[in-house]
Amino acid sequence: MTERSAEAPSRAAPDGAALRTVGLSKRYGRTLALDGLDLLVPRGEAFGFLGPNGAGKTTVVKLLLGLAIPDAGQGCVLGAPLGDRAVRARVGYLPELFRYQPWLTAREVLGLHCALARIEHADRPEAVRNALATVGLADRADDRVGGFSKGMQQRLGLGVALLGPPDLVILDEPTSALDPVGRHDVRRIIHGLRERGVTVFLNSHLLTEVERVCDRVAVVDHGRVVATGRLPELLAGSRVSLRVTGLDAGRLASLERFGRVAAAEDRLTVDGIAPDGVPDLVAEVVRLGGRVHAVEPLQRTLEDRFLELVGPERAE
Numbered sequence: 131m132t133e134r135s136a137e138a139p140s141r142a143a144p145d146g147a148a149l150r151t152v153g154l155s156k157r158y159g160r161t162l163a164l165d166g167l168d169l170l171v172p173r174g175e176a177f178g179f180l181g182p183n184g185a186g187k188t189t190v191v192k193l194l195l196g197l198a199i200p201d202a203g204q205g206c207v208l209g210a211p212l213g214d215r216a217v218r219a220r221v222g223y224l225p226e227l228f229r230y231q232p233w234l235t236a237r238e239v240l241g242l243h244c245a246l247a248r249i250e251h252a253d254r255p256e257a258v259r260n261a262l263a264t265v266g267l268a269d270r271a272d273d274r275v276g277g278f279s280k281g282m283q284q285r286l287g288l289g290v291a292l293l294g295p296p297d298l299v300i301l302d303e304p305t306s307a308l309d310p311v312g313r314h315d316v317r318r319i320i321h322g323l324r325e326r327g328v329t330v331f332l333n334s335h336l337l338t339e340v341e342r343v344c345d346r347v348a349v350v351d352h353g354r355v356v357a358t359g360r361l362p363e364l365l366a367g368s369r370v371s372l373r374v375t376g377l378d379a380g381r382l383a384s385l386e387r388f389g390r391v392a393a394a395e396d397r398l399t400v401d402g403i404a405p406d407g408v409p410d411l412v413a414e415v416v417r418l419g420g421r422v423h424a425v426e427p428l429q430r431t432l433e434d435r436f437l438e439l440v441g442p443e444r445a446e
């Protein structure tokens with residue numbers, strides 16, 4: 131699997147992007163699924179595409195793969211325009227919803243997809259063996275897919291997406307049907323792909339999944355990217371916790387200008403504060419008669435940030 135991915139940089143887009151879209155829009159009847167979506171996914175990273183149900187994630191994937199046509203906007207995948215057929219062969223894809231022919235065995239399904247991916251005849255048995263081993267289905271290779279659990283079918287789908295081997299893998303909700311062990315395996319597979327220089331585009335509404343495997347994320351809502359960046363950048367700053375005594379709970383109103391204030395016993399937490407606002411916050415607390423024992427920046431989780439961006443009612 132290493133040889134082709136090692137070649138990948140020579141086939142890179144000139145700007146090094148694995149994916150790029152500009153102003154992508156798509157309407158289904160009266161539903162505006164995408165509303166001018168701009169996206170940039172650098173090569174060789176695991177990229178999390180995150181958003182509540184109905185945000186437009188699957189629609190983006192369909193446009194990237196040429197399975198649907200945008201109403202407006204453009205994009206490129208591995209340096210070629212959307213829908214380019216030669217590039218499609220270098221992209222592995224795990225659809226959100228799929229069903230393999232139940233009468234086929236796992237090995238047969240993979241063999242069929244080797245043919246569809248135009249893998250050389252002589253290379254197919256090894257490609258199938260590697261895929262089965264990677265997704266942990268080697269001992270079920272000759273069982274019919276009809277008898278597989280949802281989780282096993284999802285693993286098989288992932289195996290199909292790894293045939294090629296691809297330079298870019300697009301996974302649409304890959305862990306939605308998996309138990310914790312299965313989710314752990316998917317994370318391991320994604321790490322392995324990234325180590326080989328493969329770009330992974332992971333669609334998910336599961337925040338912890340994305341937080342654990344992705345270098346960079348974009349949050350999408352109502353068909354638009356509302357935030358994007360490396361995870362540490364996206365989660366940086368803007369939350370501080372103070373240990374304070376002597377502060378009258380009735381006098382906290384003047385702190386609201388720094389951010390959302392929560393006070394409990396000797397803890398005062400301010401959310402959404404600008405990094406250079408902390409000294410002024412401390413000064414104000416002292417002015418109100420508080421004694422400040424400690425000032426601690428708090429690491430926000432992706433969930434905190436997600437809730438800020440899309441609102442609690444959208445995040446379910």
Ligand SMILES: Nc1ncnc2c1ncn2[C@@H]1O[C@H](COP(=O)(O)OP(=O)(O)O)[C@@H](O)[C@H]1O
Pocket residue numbers: 158159161162163181182183184185186187188189190
């Ligand atoms: N084929 C379709 N026909 C009609 N509406 C659709 C179709 N596909 C998606 N939509 C609508 O477009 C919006 C975005 O859907 P989708 O991209 O599937 O969201 P996500 O994958 O983020 O859950 C939703 O409102 C959905 O109902």
Ligand SMILES: [Mg+2]
Pocket residue numbers: 187188189226302
């Ligand atoms: Mg979806």
